[in-house]
């Protein structure tokens with residue numbers, strides 16, 4: 321009877337196992353393919369975005385070089401204007417010197433002319449002249465009056481003419497140079513304004529280029545992330561197959577061992593009961609069926625059990641959290657100082673062991689337990705001791721606790737996914753409910 325039950329249990333378990341194996345496998349593979357297709361679509365979209373950004377960046381860089389050219393031209397113009405201004409200034413200085421000479425001459429002539437008037441007066445000329453002369457409003461007026469009164473000698477008259485011409489000439493030169501200087505100053509102001517405009521544009525462009533670079537960096541990071549996810553999904557497909565094979569083989573081997581042990585125990589019991597008697601067969605049989613067998617209760621590997629993957633305190637729980645690291649926390653954090661080994665939480669197959677930009681040194685393991693797939697994730701490790709596709713056993717050291725990737729202190733970030741890992745982490749479950 322016991323044998324019959326054992327056989328039934330075995331065949332049931334195998335049948336059930338085979339059923340779940342195929343179903344779970346088919347489902348997981350189609351799920352993986354779906355996720356891969358989604359990822360590919362996302363990557364294509366990102367690639368398109370990226371080439372658009374690169375195009376924009378190219379245009380902006382062209383604009384920038386044009387502006388740089390303009391700026392250089394303007395700077396040259398400013399330089400030549402400055403030279404023109406300095407030339408004009410030296411012209412003005414030269415003229416001012418000439419003016420000084422002329423003015424000195426004029427002053428001397430003036431003194432000579434005044435002397436003439438004084439001597440004319442002293443020699444007893446008409447007092448009327450004096451009135452005329454004293455009534456002059458300006459030097460020009462004075463000369464005009466003298467000339468019109470015909471009291472000046474021809475030679476003196478020539479001096480006066482020269483005097484007037486010199487003065488007129490000087491005044492004209494002064495005006496001309498000053499207007500030239502004024503126009504140059506105006507031009508310089510215009511150029512300076514243009515220069516500051518261009519500088520501002522240049523600064524604006526620089527900002528845009530900076531922004532574009534930032535955007536490109538962001539897209540680069542996202543592309544890298546997508547590639548990482550793709551690699552996980554691709555590796556997961558292989559690992560899931562291998563893991564299901566492994567679990568199936570181990571399960572079959574264990575069942576065979578159990579069946580052999582049960583058979584041996586039964587044969588031993590039958591032998592032991594023989595010499596004991598003829599007559600007490602019913603009692604003996606009842607004893608044998610009720611006696612506890614040495615075989616341990618069947619414990620399928622894991623049996624929904626995961627062990628705590630590292631020693632240490634739980635410092636952050638599963639679920640949404642607030643504060644600096646707000647958002648959904650898809651796992652638990654375990655922290656401890658020093659050299660802390662990290663072990664596989666259950667028997668399984670390593671999906672990926674790699675260095676992620678965010679998770680640092682991390683290991684993904686696929687577990688097939690009682691017809692159910694699980695995925696565990698171990699992140700921020702100092703070092704990794706396993707490689708892609710490797711079979712691991714519960715308690716086996718897979719790495720050491722660290723603070724690589726986006727981590728601020730030594731801890732293990734541990735995730736359990738009921739099913740395959742996916743980008744949305746929709747299969748993440750609270751590890752506290754699975755850790756034994």
Ligand SMILES: [Zn+2]
Pocket residue numbers: 636649651652653732733734
């Ligand atoms: Zn964490």
